[in-house]
Amino acid sequence: MNADRSPILVTGAHRTGTTWVGKMLAAGGQAAYISEPLNVWHRPGVMGASTTYWYQYIDESNQDDYLEALSQTLSYNYHLLAEIRSLRSRKDFLRMVRDMGIFARGHLAKQRPLLKDPFAVFSAPWFAERLGCRVVITIRHPAAFASSLKRLDWPFDFSNLLQQPRLMQRWLEPFREEMLGMHPEDILGQGALLWRMVYQAVAAMLQEYPQFMLVRHEDLSLDPLGGYNKLYQELGLDFTARAEQAVLASSSSENPKELSKKRVHAVRLDSRSNLHNWKRRLSPEEIERIRRQTGDLAARFYPDIEWD
Numbered sequence: 350m351n352a353d354r355s356p357i358l359v360t361g362a363h364r365t366g367t368t369w370v371g372k373m374l375a376a377g378g379q380a381a382y383i384s385e386p387l388n389v390w391h392r393p394g395v396m397g398a399s400t401t402y403w404y405q406y407i408d409e410s411n412q413d414d415y416l417e418a419l420s421q422t423l424s425y426n427y428h429l430l431a432e433i434r435s436l437r438s439r440k441d442f443l444r445m446v447r448d449m450g451i452f453a454r455g456h457l458a459k460q461r462p463l464l465k466d467p468f469a470v471f472s473a474p475w476f477a478e479r480l481g482c483r484v485v486i487t488i489r490h491p492a493a494f495a496s497s498l499k500r501l502d503w504p505f506d507f508s509n510l511l512q513q514p515r516l517m518q519r520w521l522e523p524f525r526e527e528m529l530g531m532h533p534e535d536i537l538g539q540g541a542l543l544w545r546m547v548y549q550a551v552a553a554m555l556q557e558y559p560q561f562m563l564v565r566h567e568d569l570s571l572d573p574l575g576g577y578n579k580l581y582q583e584l585g586l587d588f589t590a591r592a593e594q595a596v597l598a599s600s601s602s603e604n605p606k607e608l609s610k611k612r613v614h615a616v617r618l619d620s621r622s623n624l625h626n627w628k629r630r631l632s633p634e635e636i637e638r639i640r641r642q643t644g645d646l647a648a649r650f651y652p653d654i655e656w657d
Contacts, residue, residue, distance in 0.1 A: 353483075353585030356423050356462045358476045361487035362547040363467040364497040366566040370487055371465030373577055373599060374584065377592030380463040381455030386422055387468040392441075394432030395448055396422045400468075402509040406516035407472040416479060422464075423480060425456040461586075470547055471520055473554060473561065483584055484558070486551055489566040490651055491643040492636055495540030496627035505539045507531060510546075520550040537635055541642035548646060567654065570624050573600040633657070 357380060359371040368384075375382035386396035387405050398418035407415050421428075432445050455462060469476060476482040489497075498505070507528035510521055517525065524546050531539055555561055562583055569576040573596045581588040600621075628636070640647070640656050 354461060355481050355483045355585075356464065357485065357584060358469060358473065358480075358482040359463065359465045359485045359487065360467055360470040360473055360476075361551075362470065362489075362494060362544060364494055364501075364503075365467070365487040365489040366564075366569065367465050367467045367487050369566075369599065370485060370564060370569070370580075371463055373592070373596055374485075374580065374586065375463050376595030377581065377586055377589045378458070379460055379586050381425070381451050381458075381460040383422060383451065383455075383462060383464050385466045385468065386419060386464060387466050387472075392432060392444060392448060393435050394428045394445060397428055397431065402513055403506075404468050404471055404509060404513075404516070406513050406519070407469075407475045408515055408519070409475075410515050412475065412479060419480060423462045425452040425462070427452040471516055471550055474558060477558060477561070484561045485580070485584070486554075486561055486563050487566055488548060488551070488563060488650055490627070490654060491541060491544040491647050492631060492639045492656065493566075493624075493627040494544050495537050495639050496630040496635075498540040499536045500630055502536070504533060504536050505543055506533075507539070507542075520553075521546055537631075537639065538642070541639045545643055545646055548650065552646070552649065565650070567624060567651075570600070570621060573597070628657075 357374065359367050359374065361367050371382055371384075374380055383395065385391055387400050389400050389403060389405075391400065396418050398415050427449055429449070432448075436442055436445065454460065464476075464482070470486065473482075473484050473486065477484050510516060511525070511528055521528075524542065527542055531542060551563070555563060562580065564576070564580065574593065577592070577596045578588045581592065586592075631639075636656055
């Protein structure tokens with residue numbers, strides 16, 4: 350049994366494997382998987398503060414709005430009355446039962462809280478400094494990321510970023526004109542730009558916070574057992590037989606080669622076959638466009654992966 354009791358934050362741009370990584374790190378039974386407290390639609394039982402924007406930025410200027418609420422989440426303080434008041438459907442009720450179970454088991458079994466939240470990526474330094482989180486950041490090839498957004502028809506409204514002055518000042522001011530000029534229906538262009546903005550910030554974070562762990566989705570897909578074994582060790586978790594079986598089940602060649610659009614957060618997938626789905630989805634012209642837009646930054650993270 351390892352002695353590290355630090356909470357864990359798994360973050361990175363959405364659609365880069367944060368769900369898979371978070372669930373696999375919790376699969377060994379030593380961590381409690383808590384999903385997306387910064388999601389603008391998060392359940393009030395899970396986290397008491399509201400979030401206004403996708404990719405909500407938190408630093409010392411607004412931490413009073415979030416510090417106590419997130420501290421309570423990490424202490425497994427579930428806000429039952431607030432959740433009951435918010436129930437609108439059977440689905441909401443089932444989520445409440447699920448989340449109450451996660452919080453109860455986390456508290457009773459003294460599990461380490463694991464926050465899976467792509468929307469915390471720009472705030473990762475704050476989570477590390479103020480909440481003591483060990484930070485894992487996922488990354489996925491920019492063409493795979495953009496093609497996933499296109500396949501799901503998930504546009505991104507950059508006003509979520511532009512309306513956060515501190516976020517713009519800290520990370521994104523050089524991209525202001527590109528965001529303002531982006532066509533609302535250009536999902537591929539949005540994906541390439543969002544990838545650049547997120548991982549430009551991540552590159553800077555890694556210089557300042559070398560303890561942050563960067564995990565390439567492709568590396569985990571090619572060698573799930575080796576990759577997760579290493580990640581468990583780095584986080585002070587025991588890679589038990591239970592964790593090993595979960596990783597094998599999630600990545601087996603018997604799993605679907607592509608997830609259904611109705612189950613976009615499922616984690617059982619033929620991980621090797623999924624690696625190159627973007628080459629089938631995108632035209633050569635679209636791939637070349639993403640390559641031009643992501644440029645040297647993509648080469649920094651993916652010097653060894655082909656574009657064609």
